[in-house]
Amino acid sequence: MVMLKLDPKVLQPYLDYLKMPVSCFCPHWHGRDFEHWNKDTLEHALLLAEAAGLAGLAAMPNPEPPLTTLELCRAYMSLADRVIKKYKLSLKFYVHIGLTPNTEQVKRAIEATRLEKRIISMKAYWGRSTGSLSIIHEDQQLKVWETLAKEGYEKVVIGHHEDESLMNDKLFKRDNPITWSLLCRPEIAEISSYKKHIAMAESVKFPGRIHVAHVSTCEVVDLINAYNGPLLRPSCGVTPHHWIFDNTLLNAPYGCEVKCNPALRDETTRAGIQRLFFDGKIDLQESDHAPHSEEDKKAETPASGLACGSAWPYTVAIMRALSMNETQVKNVTFGAAVSLFGLTDKVEYKPRVPDFKKLAELQKGYHFDPFYMFKA
C-alpha cells in the first residue's frame, strides 16, 4: 500500500505538488439529496467539488428516487443549478441517466439523451450495488442491449460490472470485513460480467461505446486494451481507492468505511492496477464519490462506498510525486473524460490551486475521511 506520509523521500515532493494547480473532471460522482439528504446534499457536495478544484462532474443516477426519466434528470440538474448560481460556482454539472430492465424505459432514456444535452450517457448496474437500480437477469440484460442497438444509441453506456451469479454477499462477516473482498465480491465477478456484456453488445451490433466504471482487475484492463472489434471502443476508469489502497485496509480499525463495490483488491492486483494506470492502459480516474451516513456504515452489512471526492487534488499530487508526466496527469484527470462524453468544447481546462482550508471544513460534513492519511 502507498503510505506517502510514512516515506520522507516521497513526502517532500508530495507536499510541493499539493501547491500546484489542478483542473479535474469527475465523471463518476454519487450526488445524493432528494430522499437521501441524510447521506449528503447536492449543495454540500458541489461546494466540496468546487473547493477540490473540479472543473466539472457528472452525477450517477442513483439518488432516491433514481434518475431514470427526463423529468427526474431535469429536476436534479435544476437543484444543482440553483446551488451553482447561489454560490457563483465555476464547475459544470452533468448527469448520467439510469437504465432499468423495462424496455419502454430504455427507449425513453435514449430519447432523454437526445432531448437534453446535459444527460451525457447511460449507466447500467449489471449487478446489485447501492440503491434500487440494477439489471440482474441475463435475458433482461440482453434485451437492454437489443433495445439500445435497435434504437441506434451511439453514445456511452457506463457499466457497473459485477456478475450476480458469482457474488455472495451473505458471506460477509462484520468482524472480518476483508471477507467482502475475498469471498463476497471476488475478481472473477467483474471479469465474467465484462466478458458477458462485450459478447452481448457485439451480438446485437451495439453502435455506442462501453465504459467500465471503477475497474478493479488487471484482466479486464488487459481485455479492454487487447480489444480489436470494429465497434464498442471499450474504455475504463479507476478510482483512487482501487489504485492506492489494498484490501488489508478492510481489516483496519475503520475497515467498514472503505467497503465498496467492486471491493478493494489484494496487494498484487492493486500494484498491477497502479502499474497499468501509470502505463496509460487505464483511460481515466473517476472518484466514485459515494457518501453514506454513519448509521448506514454501522449496519450489520455496512453500505458500500467512500466519501472520497475531496481526495481529488491529493491524488493528483500523488500522481505527480510518483512521476506521472503532466500530459498524462491532464489526460487521466480531465481530457479523457471530457472527450469520452463529448464535452471537449463545453468544459474548460482551467487549473487553479484548490481551497484546502475550505475543503477540509467541508469534508467534516462526512463522518469519516478515507484519505485522511494523505492530508497534512
Ligand SMILES: [Zn+2]
Ligand atoms: Zn459508483
